[in-house]
Amino acid sequence: xxxxxxxxxxxxxxxxxxxxxxxxxxxxxxxxxxxxxxxxxxxxxxxxxxxxxxxxxxxxxxxxxxxxxxxxxxxxxxxxxxxxxxxxxxxxxxxxxxxxxxxxxxxxxxxxxxxxxxxxxxxxxxxxxxxxxxxxxxxxxxxxxxxxxxxxxxxxxxxxxxxxxxxxxxxxxxxxxxxxxxxxxxxxxxxxxxxx
Amino acid sequence: xxxxxxxxxxxxxxxxxxxxxxxxxxxxxxxxxxxxxxxxxxxxxxxxxxxxxxxxxxxxxxxxxxxxxxxxxxxxxxxxxxxxxxxxxxxxxxxxxxxxxxxxxxxxxxxxxxxxxxxxxxxxxxxxxxxxxxxxxxxxxxxxxxxxxxxxxxxxxxxxxxxxxxxxxxxxxxxxxxxxxxxxxxxxxxxxxxxx
Amino acid sequence: xxxxxxxxxxxxxxxxxxxxxxxxxxxxxxxxxxxxxxxxxxxxxxxxxxxxxxxxxxxxxxxxxxxxxxxxxxxxxxxxxxxxxxxxxxxxxxxxxxxxxxxxxxxxxxxxxxxxxxxxxxxxxxxxxxxxxxxxxxxxxxxxxxxxxxxxxxxxxxxxxxxxxxxxxxxxxxxxxxxxxxxxxxxxxxxxxxxx
Amino acid sequence: xxxxxxxxxxxxxxxxxxxxxxxxxxxxxxxxxxxxxxxxxxxxxxxxxxxxxxxxxxxxxxxxxxxxxxxxxxxxxxxxxxxxxxxxxxxxxxxxxxxxxxxxxxxxxxxxxxxxxxxxxxxxxxxxxxxxxxxxxxxxxxxxxxxxxxxxxxxxxxxxxxxxxxxxxxxxxxxxxxxxxxxxxxxxxxxxxxxx
DNA sequence: GATGAATGAGCTTTCATTCAT
DNA sequence: GATGAATGAAAGCTCATTCAT
Numbered sequence: 001x002x003x004x005x006x007x008x009x010x011x012x013x014x015x016x017x018x019x020x021x022x023x024x025x026x027x028x029x030x031x032x033x034x035x036x037x038x039x040x041x042x043x044x045x046x047x048x049x050x051x052x053x054x055x056x057x058x059x060x061x062x063x064x065x066x067x068x069x070x071x072x073x074x075x076x077x078x079x080x081x082x083x084x085x086x087x088x089x090x091x092x093x094x095x096x097x098x099x100x101x102x103x104x105x106x107x108x109x110x111x112x113x114x115x116x117x118x119x120x121x122x123x124x125x126x127x128x129x130x131x132x133x134x135x136x137x138x139x140x141x142x143x144x145x146x147x148x149x150x151x152x153x154x155x156x157x158x159x160x161x162x163x164x165x166x167x168x169x170x171x172x173x174x175x176x177x178x179x180x181x182x183x184x185x186x187x188x189x190x191x192x193x194x195x196x
Numbered sequence: 197x198x199x200x201x202x203x204x205x206x207x208x209x210x211x212x213x214x215x216x217x218x219x220x221x222x223x224x225x226x227x228x229x230x231x232x233x234x235x236x237x238x239x240x241x242x243x244x245x246x247x248x249x250x251x252x253x254x255x256x257x258x259x260x261x262x263x264x265x266x267x268x269x270x271x272x273x274x275x276x277x278x279x280x281x282x283x284x285x286x287x288x289x290x291x292x293x294x295x296x297x298x299x300x301x302x303x304x305x306x307x308x309x310x311x312x313x314x315x316x317x318x319x320x321x322x323x324x325x326x327x328x329x330x331x332x333x334x335x336x337x338x339x340x341x342x343x344x345x346x347x348x349x350x351x352x353x354x355x356x357x358x359x360x361x362x363x364x365x366x367x368x369x370x371x372x373x374x375x376x377x378x379x380x381x382x383x384x385x386x387x388x389x390x391x392x
Numbered sequence: 393x394x395x396x397x398x399x400x401x402x403x404x405x406x407x408x409x410x411x412x413x414x415x416x417x418x419x420x421x422x423x424x425x426x427x428x429x430x431x432x433x434x435x436x437x438x439x440x441x442x443x444x445x446x447x448x449x450x451x452x453x454x455x456x457x458x459x460x461x462x463x464x465x466x467x468x469x470x471x472x473x474x475x476x477x478x479x480x481x482x483x484x485x486x487x488x489x490x491x492x493x494x495x496x497x498x499x500x501x502x503x504x505x506x507x508x509x510x511x512x513x514x515x516x517x518x519x520x521x522x523x524x525x526x527x528x529x530x531x532x533x534x535x536x537x538x539x540x541x542x543x544x545x546x547x548x549x550x551x552x553x554x555x556x557x558x559x560x561x562x563x564x565x566x567x568x569x570x571x572x573x574x575x576x577x578x579x580x581x582x583x584x585x586x587x588x
Numbered sequence: 589x590x591x592x593x594x595x596x597x598x599x600x601x602x603x604x605x606x607x608x609x610x611x612x613x614x615x616x617x618x619x620x621x622x623x624x625x626x627x628x629x630x631x632x633x634x635x636x637x638x639x640x641x642x643x644x645x646x647x648x649x650x651x652x653x654x655x656x657x658x659x660x661x662x663x664x665x666x667x668x669x670x671x672x673x674x675x676x677x678x679x680x681x682x683x684x685x686x687x688x689x690x691x692x693x694x695x696x697x698x699x700x701x702x703x704x705x706x707x708x709x710x711x712x713x714x715x716x717x718x719x720x721x722x723x724x725x726x727x728x729x730x731x732x733x734x735x736x737x738x739x740x741x742x743x744x745x746x747x748x749x750x751x752x753x754x755x756x757x758x759x760x761x762x763x764x765x766x767x768x769x770x771x772x773x774x775x776x777x778x779x780x781x782x783x784x
Numbered sequence: 785g786a787t788g789a790a791t792g793a794g795c796t797t798t799c800a801t802t803c804a805t
Numbered sequence: 806g807a808t809g810a811a812t813g814a815a816a817g818c819t820c821a822t823t824c825a826t
Contacts, residue, residue, distance in 0.1 A: 024220035038787040150378045154354035161353025190386030234812040416612035430808040542770045549749020550742035582778030626791040
């Protein structure tokens with residue numbers, strides 16, 4: 001499986017370089033050097049610089065989705081599920097600091113330039129949250145007036161903002177677990193029906 | 197007031213152009229044309245391209261802070277204050293769609309490249325939230341175990357993610373008021389002590 | 393005599409700035425600042441940047457010619473005259489280091505760009521040497537086979553090369569007097585008829 | 589020999605263009621066009637515009653030194669050696685009019701701007717003269733009171749001034765041989781001990 | 785498939801010159 | 806006469822992309 005070999009080498013190199021310098025400041029030759037291939041070789045696997053970013057994005061988000069879905073597979077309690085999602089999302093940061101930085105960028109910047117590109121993978125990823133919320137509502141745990149379509153964004157946004165903070169600041173003020181707990185706590189507390 | 201005139205014309209043009217094309221894809225000549233000045237004129241008011249972005253950022257965030265603080269001045273109830281903050285933040289989007297897009301960008305991208313730049317204005321802006329939360333805790337309304345330093349980021353992130361969604365999608369699924377209400381609701385519900 | 397006042401202020405400022413940064417690297421605004429006038433004012437007295445250089449050159453060489461001719465006025469011995477010329481030429485360096493550097497430049501570079509400009513003043517200056525040599529030949533002191541038209545250039549070139557060396561090196565190896573003596577000595581020795 | 593091929597093509601083109609327009613007025617695109625390569629190609633072989641000039645200078649002076657030393661190899665008489673040096677130096681002019689003009693420029697202008705660059709090659713070239721003078725003194729032909737360190741500069745300056753004259757004026761008044769002879773004659777006459 | 789030398793469009797920035805005040 | 810803000814052409818340099826080997 002020669003081909004996917006090179007493809008992956010380039011993708012991984014691109015993650016590093018984009019994270020280090022940002023998409024616009026990254027040069028193709030940087031990626032080529034990091035991947036230990038010739039500049040021209042990259043164009044055998046990708047159409048252009050943007051294509052690397054999108055391709056990378058789809059690939060990596062895809063992997064993450066598989067992983068999260070696996071983690072949630074054996075869990076049925078929506079509250080626990082949200083906690084798992086939060087913890088895993090923040091875990092990504094620790095484990096794949098570089099990748100996260102690139103996704104941060106991709107999510108914001110690039111759509112502007114690649115109008116035709118609809119990041120369906122990303123939508124699939126955050127829809128996991130709305131599915132959990134929906135399930136919680138159906139089972140009677142979560143408040144009915146809450147809109148899953150908004151909550152999914154709010155939850156993701158809250159987590160994401162924290163990871164952004166970490167990726168920028170040298171020494172985080174809060175630990176990963178603490179943050180995951182606080183955020184899922186506030187959302188769960190906010191979602192859950194009161195007893196009285 | 198010749199000087200501040202041109203300065204402002206350029207700033208406003210830059211907001212438009214950066215929003216339209218993104219910082220990296222925006223050309224100085226685009227901004228110049230939009231501002232109806234010569235390319236060189238821009239360099240009489242700004243040191244370089246980055247300087248336009250930072251300058252613009254500081255200026256605009258400054259104005260927003262003044263505005264929000266004014267709105268909160270006569271309100272003492274932390275719950276109401278959070279609602280006001282949320283509503284106003286989302287309002288920015290409607291009123292200044294372009295500006296928001298640029299700030300989005302600035303908040304994420306630029307720090308990478310202008311390491312020395314510390315966006316103190318932005319910190320001042322989100323610290324308004326932690327101040328409200330802190331006040332709520334001191335007055336006994338909000339749960340003590342919640343950390344204002346995390347909540348401020350989560351709250352901002354939640355709102356911000358929504359605005360990002362809007363700035364990208366053609367037709368928003370939710371109205372501004374609906375969104376503001378949902379998000380402040382979930383946070384307030386999550387923050388507030390239960391009676392029992 | 394307002395006009396010549398400003399004209400002179402600008403000329404003197406230009407000498408300083410050209411010497412410091414070279415003609416091409418000197419900015420009009422540098423000269424304006426040095427002369428404590430507005431940029432635009434310079435264009436009331438000079439047609440363009442080149443014009444400043446040429447004008448400066450003509451003016452300053454003119455003054456030097458007057459000065460040298462004055463020094464030679466009361467001297468009739470061609471040998472002494474050559475020594476005076478050499479000493480005075482090198483003296484310029486010490487006294488007007490900056491001016492000399494600019495002249496160095498002008499003599500070489502600029503003619504290329506201002507084709508129409510014939511530096512008649514400079515020719516007048518070195519013709520003093522050929523006149524001395526010619527006089528020496530007529531009076532029977534100097535060898536007849538020597539060509540004044542070549543000697544004038546060689547003599548000037550020899551002196552000039554020394555001054556260039558000085559203007560570039562931090563600490564000259566030889567004193568001014570020593571150099572003037574050595575050079576006029578070698579030329580005089582070379583020019584003078586042998587007794588036998 | 590692909591690489592040195594392009595390098596040389598660019599160097600030769602640069603000589604022509606610098607000679608034609610001067611270093612500052614020469615555009616990279618002029619050189620590129622002259623060399624029949626793309627603008628960007630130049631930057632594969634040189635770091636920047638200055639680098640072309642310095643590189644060119646070092647290369648060409650290097651070749652000249654080799655050539656002159658070869659010519660002097662079989663000659664032991666200092667007087668003859670000086671004549672050879674003079675003749676060869678002036679010959680350069682005829683053969684490589686353009687190169688000489690560029691070197692003229694380099695010798696004067698550039699050091700100002702490229703302070704860190706010490707043109708060691710050039711020093712090596714003129715040190716050939718002081719070595720000859722020194723040898724002549726040791727062998728008792730030349731006067732002891734003459735300082736080789738001054739003479740080398742004076743001799744070079746004299747020759748150089750002549751070549752400058754030629755490179756500027758359309759029709760030289762003197763032939764090459766005539767000039768070489770006159771100048772070495774005056775120096776030799778000036779250097780040599782008198783019989784009485 | 786792989787290479788990397790070559791390309792050249794494109795962009796930021798500078799600065800001589802102008803001209804309304 | 807004097808000013809200096811404004812102009813805009815011009816140029817060095819970068820780098821995504823191509824293509825001959």
